[in-house]
Amino acid sequence: MLIKTYGSAVYGVNAQLITVEVNIDKGIGYQLVGLPDNAIKESAHRISAALKNCGYKMPGKKITVNMAPADLRKEGSAYDLTIAMGILAASEQIKCEHLQEYLIMGELSLDGSLQPIKGVLPIAIQARQEGYKGFFLPKQNAKEAAIVNELTVYAIENIKEVIDFFDKGKALTPSYVNTREEFFKSYTNHPYDFSEVKGQENVKRALEIAAAGGHNVLLIGPPGSGKTMLAKRLPSILPPLTLSEALETTKIHSVAGKLGNESSLMTVRPYRNPHHTISGAALVGGGTYPQPGEISLSHNGVLFLDELPEFNRQVLEVLRQPLEDRMVTISRTRFTVTYPSSFMLIASMNPSPSGYFPDDPKNTSSIQEMQRYMNKISGPLLDRFDIHIEVSPVAFDDLSEKRKGESSEAIRNRVIKARELQTIRYKSIEEIHYNSQIGPKQLDVFCGLNEDSKKLLKKAIDKLGLSARAYDRILRVGRTIADLDESEEIGSYHIAEAIQYRSLDRNHWGV
Incomplete structure (x- = not known):
């Protein structure tokens, strides 16, 4: 039968x-x-x-x-x-x-x-x-x-x-x-909050800008300065997952077997933090029967790479195509599978092999050692970071301060408003959703500068030794800062702040 x-x-x-x-x-x-x-x-x-x-x-x-x-x-x-x-x-x-x-x-x-x-x-x-x-x-x-x-x-x-x-x-x-009802009850419940962070106001501001414009961030600071702690809290200031984003994210984690028993719809944006010994296949996905890698598991969330120069350079290079295309394609003889991978990349690194900034008396690394250390990260990958921010150790007065900092909810509300402005601005352009995705062709249209802003940017490039690659990034970040101020025009003060977030382009880093 x-x-x-x-x-x-x-x-x-x-x-x-x-x-x-x-x-x-x-x-x-x-x-x-x-x-x-x-x-x-x-x-x-x-x-x-x-x-x-x-x-x-x-x-x-x-x-x-x-x-x-x-x-x-x-x-x-x-x-x-x-x-x-x-x-x-x-x-x-x-x-x-x-x-x-x-x-x-x-x-x-x-x-x-x-x-x-x-x-x-x-x-x-x-x-x-x-x-x-x-x-x-x-x-x-x-x-x-x-x-x-x-x-x-x-x-x-x-x-x-x-x-x-x-x-x-x-x-x-x-x-x-009623999974959907449960989702709307807990979609803003995050395990970490920015109110728990002592000091580091400049880094919090940089991460707020990154969240508002979808910018990738490189945190540079000595061990113990709080880079990992700050990165963990980034998902809490991103706009909450929409129902469609939650479904798409849950599908990826379901396929990978990462949901666990008795799990339902994912309610918060994913945060993935792979170890620097990870292989290329584990990062991008693959295997005999292809499975999603860390970059797809970070879809609609944050991928944090701690101690970036310690990663194998060939492993890091696989990030370049997914960062551009926001998807990963894995081909086998009989079939091809595609995983979405639209994520924010946050990375951290020490300023030098000794762990300290070049002007710190504790720094024992020579210029040549620092150059070799920085050169572990390729120029094309470094180009994917719109924001470089130096993270200094927290002062004792800030550590002993009992007053709590600004909550993630307050920061998130400003981020949501900025994202709403970008949604309206780019509604007619299918491939652009937020400021970090603006291409060279659209820079003149959406990031035009007045005369004062142009003069300031030219002076910064000449005096601070900023590289050519910094120009586009400064314009994109300036656009986001203006959006946070709910300003249609990018003012000179927006450009001035954006210039601060290009640390690695300055001459004293030697890269």
Whole structure:
């Protein structure tokens, strides 16, 4: 007897329907075809034990299982329940009148209980698009699937519940969690707040500007000056995730298996902080079965690279294309997957190998050593940072101050207002959403300067030894500072402040 059941495979951040065809005929044997990986091939042993422990049996006949389309590779143990239900129906141990109206997925334990699976959100979205009556999945994944409206989700603990539903007509209560209501209750709940930071007012201001314009930031300071602490708090001043951004971000983390059990819609912007020993594949994504890397897991959030010169230079170079295109494409012989990667890049570094600024008496590094240290970061990558800010150690008076600083909420409100101005300004240009994305062609249109501003910028370039690469960055940052002031014109005081945020372009750094 031939029976079809349905599951789904995830490629990139989207799912594709997989038809599991089970045919039972005379003879002996178990054949699994359709490009399955080893985890799927091993499913026969898990299914056999699970069925026996639930009062059913693996039929002693010739069982052929085909996973279509056969030219796409399938991976993982999430098809155990799909195949098991097909075998039970094909061997006529259970009724199968409505089996094809549901999407069924889950990993089986030997006692018949279900283990959680990855990629549930894109699978649930695909199930709704295909018009299935419902989606059977492990209980641990129910909250994640409940994000998708207009889809009945059945949270299952044991295969016996699915069997009783189809064979005996035993009703199951659909899992209902108002995930979207929970999202709007907690989408501004951040674990860190800028009010906890003592001093560092100039760095807070620089990060506010970065958040308002989507600018990448390089923090330069000695160990213990608070670079990591400040970077951790950056997501708290970014505009809250919209529902569409939250769905897109959650899909990526679901595919990567990073959501954890009992998780649902992500409510705050992601913050990723990979160690400097990370490989290129782990950063950009990849593998035999491609998975999202750190830059895609940072999508709609912040990627923080601590001790930037300690990263392998070849690893850092893979950042350049995603920063420009805001997506990552991973190609394999049979297929290509694309992951979104629109993120803010925040990096930190010491001013020198000894850890101190060039003019600090504690600095023991020679000019040559400092140049070698700075040259670990390529010019093209350095070009991606609009803001360079020096972070000095906090003075004792600031540390002992009991008064709290300005809260993240107050800063975030100013950032949101500035972003709203940019949304209106760039509404007719599809590829530009905020100031950091302004290209050379649009600089004259959106970043025009009056005579006073031009004179100041020319004087700064001549006197401070600013490089040519700083010119465009200063204009973009000046545009953002003007937006925070709700000013349509970029004034000389906006340019003056923007010039302060180009530390590495000055002659005394020797780069």
